[in-house]
Amino acid sequence: EGGVFAGFLRNRMDRVGFNEGGSSPILSDDQKQYIEFYNMAVKAGLDFPEAVAAQASLESGHGKSELTTKYNNPLGIKVKRLSEIDTQEAVNMATREVEEGKDVVRIEPFRVFKNIEESFLGYKDKISVSRYNKAREAKNADEYLKAIQNSGYATDPEYAQKTINIKNRYKNLIKSKPKPTLESPMKIEEVVLPTRVSLKERLAKRAENA
Numbered sequence: 001e002g003g004v005f006a007g008f009l010r011n012r013m014d015r016v017g018f019n020e021g022g023s024s025p026i027l028s029d030d031q032k033q034y035i036e037f038y039n040m041a042v043k044a045g046l047d048f049p050e051a052v053a054a055q056a057s058l059e060s061g062h063g064k065s066e067l068t069t070k071y072n073n074p075l076g077i078k079v080k081r082l083s084e085i086d087t088q089e090a091v092n093m094a095t096r097e098v099e100e101g102k103d104v105v106r107i108e109p110f111r112v113f114k115n116i117e118e119s120f121l122g123y124k125d126k127i128s129v130s131r132y133n134k135a136r137e138a139k140n141a142d143e144y145l146k147a148i149q150n151s152g153y154a155t156d157p158e159y160a161q162k163t164i165n166i167k168n169r170y171k172n173l174i175k176s177k178p179k180p181t182l183e184s185p186m187k188i189e190e191v192v193l194p195t196r197v198s199l200k201e202r203l204a205k206r207a208e209n210a
Contacts, residue, residue, distance in 0.1 A: 034057050044123070075120070089111070
């Protein structure tokens with residue numbers, strides 16, 4: 001009976017996200033990547049880092065795309081404006097677009113960044129133009145992502161819903177905070193990834209303290 005109960009308890013703990021007897025949650029690679037994107041969005045000073053992290057997760061396949069791993073561009077930022085073409089390094093890559101309701105493959109110029117953190121600053125610059133006014137005026141993350149889609153950031157008609165779904169899936173990983181205002185400024189904090197301590201390490205520490 002003890003063995004059955006122990007197995008049941010382990011399964012329960014695995015499902016709720018805790019490791020073997022410890023208090024630190026076990027995060028999947030996708031969850032860890034989302035948190036890293038979230039922290040980069042916070043550092044870049046973006047109003048809704050949870051929304052931008054969801055964009056980066058979707059655009060990059062949770063950090064696994066070639067555009068991300070080779071060119072540090074998880075947000076799929078293109079070089080399209082004349083001012084950008086003259087000053088920004090780009091690489092031509094195939095990408096899926098939706099045109100007149102049909103999926104097509106196009107070769108588009110994507111921006112190359114020195115590192116992934118820089119890409120979030122590039123994103124902040126990208127959405128600073130009047131085309132994205134509605135997004136910058138958004139009052140919450142869902143409204144922001146809908147405005148981003150309506151402003152033409154992506155051609156996928158389901159882009160907003162896909163990114164909202166990702167944001168909601170990982171909402172328990174971060175503390176949701178309202179958008180800061182001039183009357184009530186608020187600092188959005190980064191999320192610290194939990195450190196997993198193995199059972200062997202905990203037992204060794206106990207022996208040292210005995």
